[in-house]
Amino acid sequence: MLSKRAKYAIKTILYLYENKEQTPVSAKTISENERIPYKFLENILRELKTHQVVKSLRGAVGGYSLAKDPNEITVSHLMRIIDGPIALIPCVSERFYESCGECTDEETCRIRKLFGELRTEMLPVLDKTIVELARL
Amino acid sequence: MLSKRAKYAIKTILYLYENKEQTPVSAKTISENERIPYKFLENILRELKTHQVVKSLRGAVGGYSLAKDPNEITVSHLMRIIDGPIALIPCVSERFYESCGECTDEETCRIRKLFGELRTEMLPVLDKTIVELARL
DNA sequence: CCAAAACCCTATAAAAATTATAGGGTAATT
DNA sequence: AATTACCCTATAATTTTTATAGGGTTTTGG
Numbered sequence A, B: 001m002l003s004k005r006a007k008y009a010i011k012t013i014l015y016l017y018e019n020k021e022q023t024p025v026s027a028k029t030i031s032e033n034e035r036i037p038y039k040f041l042e043n044i045l046r047e048l049k050t051h052q053v054v055k056s057l058r059g060a061v062g063g064y065s066l067a068k069d070p071n072e073i074t075v076s077h078l079m080r081i082i083d084g085p086i087a088l089i090p091c092v093s094e095r096f097y098e099s100c101g102e103c104t105d106e107e108t109c110r111i112r113k114l115f116g117e118l119r120t121e122m123l124p125v126l127d128k129t130i131v132e133l134a135r136l
Numbered sequence C: 001c002c003a004a005a006a007c008c009c010t011a012t013a014a015a016a017a018t019t020a021t022a023g024g025g026t027a028a029t030t
Numbered sequence D: 001a002a003t004t005a006c007c008c009t010a011t012a013a014t015t016t017t018t019a020t021a022g023g024g025t026t027t028t029g030g
Helices: A004-018 A027-034 A038-050 A075-082 A110-126 A130-135 B004-018 B027-034 B038-050 B075-083 B110-126 B130-135
Strands: A054-057 A063-066 B054-057 B063-066
Touching: A004 A027, A004 A038, A004 A063, A004 A075, A004 A130, A004 B110, A027 A038, A027 A063, A038 A054, A038 A075, A075 A110, A110 B004, A110 B110, A110 B130, A130 B110, B004 B027, B004 B038, B004 B063, B004 B075, B004 B130, B027 B038, B027 B063, B038 B054, B038 B075, B075 B110
Parallel strands: none
Antiparallel strands: A054 A063, B054 B063
């Protein structure tokens, strides 16, 4: 399951993309429009900022805006920042690899093979950019 | 992420399939060979029995065996029994549909479209049968 | 200058899901 | 009749997810 955090993150980035004229957008505005608990959103935004997906401006007319070309922000990227691996089991994750510590031989583990294949099928869909997502 | 329960279930069914000569196989045997906590396994087995994936025999030489043709048991079926929906968001699940309660219009929700597409790509992989899984 | 708006940060609480165990009951075989 | 092994409900332990608390800092605009 996609966590709410990740879903909120995707919504937030989509919102910033579609309201990029009035930059920056305050967390309060996003919170109200996307119905995301304010303090929870702040937390997500900080994580997105750390990973340089958004940038922020402090002060009275401050807020957030995209830190990079929306053609270079993918849904998979957001999911990895917020939730971690895309893969359904850690032993087939490329960026968050972890041994499952159960099978004796990872090379021949059939569950691993199946979920490796699954990951391969999932990626092209999730590698869609925010611009592509907005056009759906 | 795939839950341990679901992973154990897949392992269990694979084990039963590959040891179908010596039917039935006791929970204890499966527990030891697949390193699954005994009482946890019993619980999983009961759920699989309720859904008629395995059948059981009581008494001194009792145990479990497949209740149907392994060509008709898919990984997706096991996952749905144990974990519920395959889809990463409930509003695109066919068998476990639930409104996400967030978007104003489900028909135009782009996150929903993306994850509907994702589900479509995932299914063919997970619809593999135990026989196919064993051959990987 | 100063008050208001809005970002910044750490900690913690509340809730839910996952994982596992306890403790006994029932059926069948040897 | 003793042993083996399935059957069932409840609950405990752990982890993850979701959210809130409570304050601090920066900047703008009157």
